[in-house]
Amino acid sequence: SNDLLRSKGDFAVRLMEDITASLSDQINLEEAFQIREKDFQCEGINRQFKIRFYPILEASGEAGYIVVVSDETEAQEQKRILSDSLNNALSASVAKSRFLSHVSHEIRTPMNAIIGMATIALAKINDKPKVEDCLLKISQSSRHLLGLINDILDMSKIEENKLTIAADEFKFSEAVTSVVNLIAPQASEKNIKFDVVFNDEIEETLIGDAMRLNQVLINILSNAVKFTPEGGEVKLIVNRLWIKQNTVYLQFIVKDNGIGMSPEFQKKVFDPFEQASVKISSIYGGTGLGLSITRNLVLLMGGSISVQSQEGLGSEFSVELPFGFTNEENTAPHGLGEFKVLVVDDDIGTCEHACLILKRLGQNTEFALDGYKAVEMVKESRDEEHPYDVVFIDWKMPGIDGEETARRIRKLEGLNLLIIIMSAYDWAPIEESAREAGVNSFVAKPFFANSLKAALMSVDKEVQTKTALAAPDMYDFTGKRVLLVEDNVFNQEVAQEFLSMAHVETDTAENGQIAVKKFFESPVGYYDAILMDIQMPVMNGYEATKKIRASSHPDAVSVPIIAMTANAFTEDVSLSLSAGMNAHLSKPLDMLCIYKLLEQTFKGKEKTSSNDKNFEKGAKSE
Known part of the structure; x- marks a missing residue:
């Protein structure tokens, strides 16, 4: 005891004072007794001690006491842990018993439906509507039962540390x-x-x-x-x-x-x-x-x-x-035109998020928080001669809903803009009435860049289609002649028809060898451009282009040669340019793209010819 007390420093003094106070009390010490002290601090830790007093008796009376001090802290802590473990085990046992009762009830409920509906279906086997109804309910109950089983299996895997997370x-x-x-x-x-x-x-x-x-x-x-x-x-x-x-x-x-x-x-x-x-x-x-x-x-x-x-x-x-995340998100140009877009939703967070994505796609965006405001903004925009190209409208809104908002906007604007309904729900039940109200298409909520981009691409395609339909009247290349090199009869017919609609005279060649021969035999300035397919029999487009460029024909270097091919990757464009071609058209052919490229090509050739003539004129004057 002395060693123990000496090792505890100041604590020993306080403990001895407590023992002295105990001895001074009128306490019957005929039997050993104990005192528990819970407020003793020793080395920053609350500790519990058990103190026993044993009187030493001699013939003449009491001679003194034996005091036994034992540190019970660890023993008491162990006792508490065991007690907590027992309580937890009892609680777990009660919880699992309750769980088994719940599971028994939950399993029996769908099983009762499955067995009962199967029995009814067998009894009513010739009643098709009744059998269909029974099978539907069996299917629903089966899915419920499967979900319950999956939960139990997942819990079992978690408790056994067998559940893994994929990356x-x-x-x-x-x-x-x-x-x-x-x-x-x-x-x-x-x-x-x-x-x-x-x-x-x-x-x-x-x-x-x-x-x-x-x-x-x-x-x-x-x-x-x-x-x-x-x-x-x-x-x-x-x-x-x-x-x-x-x-x-x-x-x-x-x-x-x-x-x-x-x-x-x-x-x-x-x-x-x-x-x-x-x-x-x-x-x-x-x-x-x-x-x-x-x-x-x-x-x-x-x-x-x-x-x-x-x-x-x-x-x-x-x-x-x-x-x-991989940092490899698609950063390629989105290929969209710039549209004026109105987003209509009663939730400001949804509007701001949609506008954020649309702005990153290069669109001019505004939003309205209800249908009334949207109709007003569409009218003002039209009056200011800066109308909207497309309006995204939430289907479910207070005041006037998406259907009524679409109907009023369509009445104002006619067919001059596209209306797209936004909804987190299956739009099949509302599609017919929405179409009648003037809705063009639908987009699912929540929004992502790819879904909004797809919606805008559909708008862009409609704009392009309208422009393409008007393209033959917009472009007139009378007096221009093109050598069309294409081995596929149908593709040759399509390209030839596109060119003739813009008044382009066309010669055709079925492969590169025939194309080279026709070019060599042509007079100076006969062809204003060559449209060259790549994959062809006898001689491909690359070889034909190299032969033309290396020839002694006066137009060998200056004649524009445009690749017209299904090879549309970046490396294919590089191969075309390396072979000596001036530009690249990807199949399937877009009529508007052909016209725009030919317009640029013919203007570029005229400018080059003009510069050459000025150079020759200047040289003669010198």
Whole structure:
């Protein structure tokens, strides 16, 4: 005891004072007794000691005491750990018993439907509508049962540390769209407004586990729809938090105005087998595994998950996840014309996100937050003689909806602009009425650069088609002659027809050898240009071009030779130029592109000829 006390320094003094005070009390020391002190600090740690007093008795009376001091801190801590472990084991046992009861109920419910509907179908085998109805319900119940089994298997894998996370390239737009396609019908069934909002432009190609991302979002969104009453609202918000080296951190927020959760349940909402109450389980179903699996998946993916909720007011789940990206996004020119675009949506975040993407695609964009304002802006734009080319309109808006907004805009503008409906829902049920209102096409929400680009490309094609139809009247190349070198009869006919519509005289050759012969035999200045196919029998386009350029014909160097080929890659263009060609046209042939290129070619040739003549005139005067 002395060694112990000496090793504890000042603590020994306080302990001895306590022992002295104890001895001075009127205490019966006939038997050993103990004192527990919990407020002793020793080396910065609260420690517990057991102190025993043993009286030493002699014939003459008490002679003194033996004091035994033992440090019980570790023993008490071990006892506490064992006690906690026992309580946890008991709690787990109770939770698993409750879980088995829930699972038994959940499995039996769809199984009862499957067995019952199969029995009815067999009994009504000749009643086709009834059999179809039974098969539909069997299919629905089977999918529910499969989802339950998958949850149980996932939980088992997580507990055994056998669940793995992939690190593969995937299209983020496709991953989110697949989630929306699954959740939107569920929300629509309950008349719940479902929106997806992107506050930033997200990289198109990410590296991670797309399947597990989908599982996380579907679990949370399905719960949000499940626990939100009819007429409520569920929203998925995606933010880009930050980028560090080749990693982007995304935040997914799921908000609803459903039944919410109590503060007590929020503390255990991610624990396995937990549900708010037996009443909740009986009303809404489920096993209490979904959010536990979700939390484990998020942690395995290197992220975090949190929840804020208030009973009766709804819940907000926030998931933050890291993803890799390759820095190899497509930065090639988008090939779009510049359009004046109006975006109409009652959610300002959706409008700003769409405008951000459209501006990066080179478009002139504005937005309106309701249909009335949109109609007003279209009218003002027309009156100022700067009309819109295309209008994106959300289908579901307060005030006047997308259909009525489209109808009013179409009445103002006629066919002078394109109207595209935006919707997170399947537009098949509304397509007929939308078309009648003047809608040209549809685009799915949420927006991505590729989907908006595709929508604008359709606009561009319509503009190009209208221009192309008018092209024969816009271009007149009377007096120009072209040598058309093409081995395919149908392609030769198409090109020849295009040229004749712009009043171009055409000679044809079936291969490079015939083309070289015709050129060699032609007088000076006979051909204003040569359209040269590449892949041909006998002699290909490259060889024919080299022979023409190397010849002694007066036009060998100056005659424009244009590649006209299905070889459309950058290296093919380089090969054409290296062979001595002046330009490159890709098949399938675009009439407008041919006319524009011929116009530039003929103007360039006339300028060159004029310069040559001026040079010759100047030389003679000298």
